[in-house]
Amino acid sequence: MDQNLRQLIETSRLYGKDKTFVIAGGGNTSFKDESHIWVKASGVALETIDENGFVCLSRAKLKIVSTKTYSSDATEREAEVKADLANAIVSAGGNRPSVETSMHEIIDYQFVVHTHPTLVNALMCSNKAESICFELFGEQALFIPYTDPGYILFKKVETEIVRFTTKFGKAPQIIFLENHGVFVAANSIPAINEIYSSIIQKITGKIHEVLPTDDVKPFEAPIIDEIQHMHPEFRTFVAKGIESSLIHHFTADRKSFLKADTAFTPDDIVYCKAHYLFIPALKNDEKQIESVGRLIDGYLCTYGYLPKVMAIEGQGVIAVEENIKSVLNVLEVFSNILKISYLSENFGGPKFMTKAQIDFIDNWEVENYRRKMAKS
Numbered sequence: 001m002d003q004n005l006r007q008l009i010e011t012s013r014l015y016g017k018d019k020t021f022v023i024a025g026g027g028n029t030s031f032k033d034e035s036h037i038w039v040k041a042s043g044v045a046l047e048t049i050d051e052n053g054f055v056c057l058s059r060a061k062l063k064i065v066s067t068k069t070y071s072s073d074a075t076e077r078e079a080e081v082k083a084d085l086a087n088a089i090v091s092a093g094g095n096r097p098s099v100e101t102s103m104h105e106i107i108d109y110q111f112v113v114h115t116h117p118t119l120v121n122a123l124m125c126s127n128k129a130e131s132i133c134f135e136l137f138g139e140q141a142l143f144i145p146y147t148d149p150g151y152i153l154f155k156k157v158e159t160e161i162v163r164f165t166t167k168f169g170k171a172p173q174i175i176f177l178e179n180h181g182v183f184v185a186a187n188s189i190p191a192i193n194e195i196y197s198s199i200i201q202k203i204t205g206k207i208h209e210v211l212p213t214d215d216v217k218p219f220e221a222p223i224i225d226e227i228q229h230m231h232p233e234f235r236t237f238v239a240k241g242i243e244s245s246l247i248h249h250f251t252a253d254r255k256s257f258l259k260a261d262t263a264f265t266p267d268d269i270v271y272c273k274a275h276y277l278f279i280p281a282l283k284n285d286e287k288q289i290e291s292v293g294r295l296i297d298g299y300l301c302t303y304g305y306l307p308k309v310m311a312i313e314g315q316g317v318i319a320v321e322e323n324i325k326s327v328l329n330v331l332e333v334f335s336n337i338l339k340i341s342y343l344s345e346n347f348g349g350p351k352f353m354t355k356a357q358i359d360f361i362d363n364w365e366v367e368n369y370r371r372k373m374a375k376s
């Protein structure tokens, strides 16, 4: 195996294993030479990736995505871009390249490691993201305000990279994406690691309000065993509850829960949906089970889908999903939402995705594909 690819795999696993950098299989990495780029396949987890988890693409063919004029209809456009990405694939195996492939291509460094670190997103999902980013990183980093993912985001990043490069005489090595994460780029892996540690160090320096102790434990309630009877679609589903000091902080009452009741990033929606069901404190009697059933029906009426996350006032959080793997992913991603919200208070408080931004993700085929892959 090529030495660079070996390093890419090693580094991908290193960041993928670290839950403070990569949540539930998110993030992606790449290596490029003059003619080819190796980028993580969609739906593959960095933590356990090997050479089959990367898709190799022709850079010349990928460049078409930059210059071509696509349909103005979002669904059509994304389908056209997807076809051009597929056309650029040179490796066998039928893997679909990461949706962020074009972005990796235009970043003018050999290695790119894109992650969604909790600490970075505490800043990226806050009201002062841009100003504190500038204060901490100045002209070292490029900050991209939230943009719908896919082609539109790619074009936005492309334009900003050109502007940055013209202004500073070198391409940016840190690209922060509001309500999303960070791209770090360099021509060597040690340089990538160095940049990441400086990012973490600088943001940590601004944290005065630290997270409560990590005391997550199972949350047991009779209602968890009753979930399957609460809606026909839940019949084969699995439910699991957890509680912690952090969870108690947000579930104390309905008002506290407003600081964690919707999505920060597109990934949050992929795993947890954009809304969570708040349920008043359980007393564990018959009547209660009926009333929770009614709340679930009400939620379904409002949003058109069943809840994946249910927060029980003062008690815990329950995730409901098709299988245990998905349930654990939902709990991991939702716990991360709580951490981000809590830490964002250091940066002017939480800034959630807007309704229009959420609707875009809900209707995006690419994310539905990732949802499917995450469950298999």
Ligand SMILES: [Zn+2]
Binding pocket: 027, 100, 114, 115, 116, 180, 181
């Ligand atoms: Zn991402």
